[in-house]
Amino acid sequence: MKFLRNTALALLAAGLPLAAYAQAPALTTFPVGTATVTASALTTGLDHVWELVWGPDNFLWMTERGGRISRVNPATGQVLPLLTLPDVTPTGESGLLGMALHPDFATTPHVFVVYNYTDAGSLKEKVVRYTYSAAANSLTAPVVVLGNIPATTTHSGSRLLILPDRTLLVTTGDAQMLPEAQNRASLNGKILRLNLDGTVPADNPTAGSMVYTLGHRNPQGLVRLPDGRLYSSEHGPSNDDEINKIEPNRNYGWPNVEGACDLPGEAAFCAANNVREPLTTWTPTIAPAGLTYYDHPAIPGWRGSLLLATLKNQQLVQLPLNAAGDAITARPVFLTSAFGRLRAICVSPEGRVYLGSSNGGSDRILTLENRAFVASATRAANAFAFDLFPNPARRQATLRLPMANARVTVRDLLGRAVLTLPRAGTTAVLDLTGLRAGSYSVQVEGAAGSATRQLLVD
Incomplete structure (x- = not known):
C-alpha cells in the first residue's frame, strides 16, 4: 500500500503544471450567462485531433487520426509524442480514433486505443492496450483486447469509456452494412461492453455476448455522468442526428428507425423491439462528435449540461439536462464557424474546456475558460x-x-x-x-x- 500511495502522489506532483497557466492571447470571447468565456489556442500544427482525455498526470492525452498518441502540457502547449501506431490505416474517416486510460493508472498504467487497420486487404478495427512508462515517455507492449471488427472508410465509430466496475464500453459503427446494426451476432452498429482483458462480463445483457446496446449507425461521443447515467452522440443519414440516453439491452432503432418513432412503420418496430427514442435530434444534420459533461463552478451557465462538439456545423452545443436526466431543455450554440470542424472535447478539474479541431493539417487544441473565475478562486482559496x-x-x-x-x-x-x-x-x-x-x-x-x-x- 505504501508503494501505491507514493506512486499516486508522485504522479500528481510530477506532471502538475499548476504553477502558472500562462494566458495565451484571446482568439475570441463570448458570454455564458453572467460569465465571459475566453477561447485561446493551447497548441497548433496538429492533424485531425480525434480524442482528448484529461490524464492523472494533469496533462492532456491526445490521439490524432493519422496514428499519433501524445501528451500535451496544458500550461505550455508542449506536445510530447508517445507513439505513432505502426499498423494504423488512416483512409477517409478511418484511422486512430478513441482512447481511454485505466482508472487505476498509478498501479496499472494501461492506455486503451481503438483504430482501423488492414488485414489481408480488408479494413478492420481493433482495441489495443498499451503500457505507459513515465520515465521513458513511451507506450509499449501492445495487447489486442478486441480485434477483427469489420470496417470501412466511414462509419467506424469509435469512442472508449471505462466504467467504475472496470469494464470497457466500445462504440462501433455499422460499417455501411446497415442490417448488421440489428444483428446481435455482429459487433457492428453497437455499444459493446467487455472486461479489460477482452472477455465478456458475466452480467452483460445476454450471456456470452459483448452487445450492450444495438441499433446504432455511427456513435462518436460517449460520456458517463457522476450518477452513472450514460449518453451518446450519433450521426444520422441526411437527417436525425441524435443524442441518446444509453441503457443496457436497449435498441436504438437503426436502420429501421431514424430519429423518433414517429412514422407508422417505425412505431410498430419500436414497440416490438424495446427501442429507446433519442433525447433530441437534428434535421438538417450537424455531424455530432465528442461529448462531455460540465458541472464546475467556473462557468455556472454550463453546469448540469452536456457539451457537444460538432463537425458539419462547426459549433459547440450546450445541452442542459433536466433533473431526471431524461430530457434536454435547450440547445444554445457557441463558436459557430470560428475554428472549423470540432471533434474532441474534455474538461479539466479546474473547469477549463478543451476542444480539438478536425480540419486536417492545421488543427489545434483550444482552451475555453472563465479567466475571472480563475483569479477570484485563487484569492479565495x-x-x-x-x-x-x-x-x-x-x-x-x-x-x-x-x-x-x-x-x-x-x-x-x-x-x-x-x-x-x-x-x-x-x-x-x-x-x-x-x-x-x-x-x-x-x-x-x-x-x-x-x-x-x-x-x-x-
Whole structure:
C-alpha cells in the first residue's frame, strides 16, 4: 500500500503544471450567462485531433487520426509524442480514433486505443492496450483486447469509456452494412461492453455476448455522468442526428428507425423491439462528435449540461439536462464557424474546456475558460479551508467545513467525480466503501469560495 500511495502522489506532483497557466492571447470571447468565456489556442500544427482525455498526470492525452498518441502540457502547449501506431490505416474517416486510460493508472498504467487497420486487404478495427512508462515517455507492449471488427472508410465509430466496475464500453459503427446494426451476432452498429482483458462480463445483457446496446449507425461521443447515467452522440443519414440516453439491452432503432418513432412503420418496430427514442435530434444534420459533461463552478451557465462538439456545423452545443436526466431543455450554440470542424472535447478539474479541431493539417487544441473565475478562486482559496480526517482513510472520512450547504465532490486521478454530496452540513461523512485504494481529490465549494485537498484511500 505504501508503494501505491507514493506512486499516486508522485504522479500528481510530477506532471502538475499548476504553477502558472500562462494566458495565451484571446482568439475570441463570448458570454455564458453572467460569465465571459475566453477561447485561446493551447497548441497548433496538429492533424485531425480525434480524442482528448484529461490524464492523472494533469496533462492532456491526445490521439490524432493519422496514428499519433501524445501528451500535451496544458500550461505550455508542449506536445510530447508517445507513439505513432505502426499498423494504423488512416483512409477517409478511418484511422486512430478513441482512447481511454485505466482508472487505476498509478498501479496499472494501461492506455486503451481503438483504430482501423488492414488485414489481408480488408479494413478492420481493433482495441489495443498499451503500457505507459513515465520515465521513458513511451507506450509499449501492445495487447489486442478486441480485434477483427469489420470496417470501412466511414462509419467506424469509435469512442472508449471505462466504467467504475472496470469494464470497457466500445462504440462501433455499422460499417455501411446497415442490417448488421440489428444483428446481435455482429459487433457492428453497437455499444459493446467487455472486461479489460477482452472477455465478456458475466452480467452483460445476454450471456456470452459483448452487445450492450444495438441499433446504432455511427456513435462518436460517449460520456458517463457522476450518477452513472450514460449518453451518446450519433450521426444520422441526411437527417436525425441524435443524442441518446444509453441503457443496457436497449435498441436504438437503426436502420429501421431514424430519429423518433414517429412514422407508422417505425412505431410498430419500436414497440416490438424495446427501442429507446433519442433525447433530441437534428434535421438538417450537424455531424455530432465528442461529448462531455460540465458541472464546475467556473462557468455556472454550463453546469448540469452536456457539451457537444460538432463537425458539419462547426459549433459547440450546450445541452442542459433536466433533473431526471431524461430530457434536454435547450440547445444554445457557441463558436459557430470560428475554428472549423470540432471533434474532441474534455474538461479539466479546474473547469477549463478543451476542444480539438478536425480540419486536417492545421488543427489545434483550444482552451475555453472563465479567466475571472480563475483569479477570484485563487484569492479565495486561502480564506476557505476545511479539515479532512483521517487521511489516509479506509472505510470513511470526516469533513469539518467552514459553512453549511457546501457542495462536496470526490474525484479520481482522471478528474472524474466518483462521489458527490450536493448540500453538506458543517460536518459530513464520506462513505469510501465503494472506492478502490488510491489517491483522490476532495473539492468543497461554498458561497465563500472553494478548496481542494488530496485524500488517500487505503
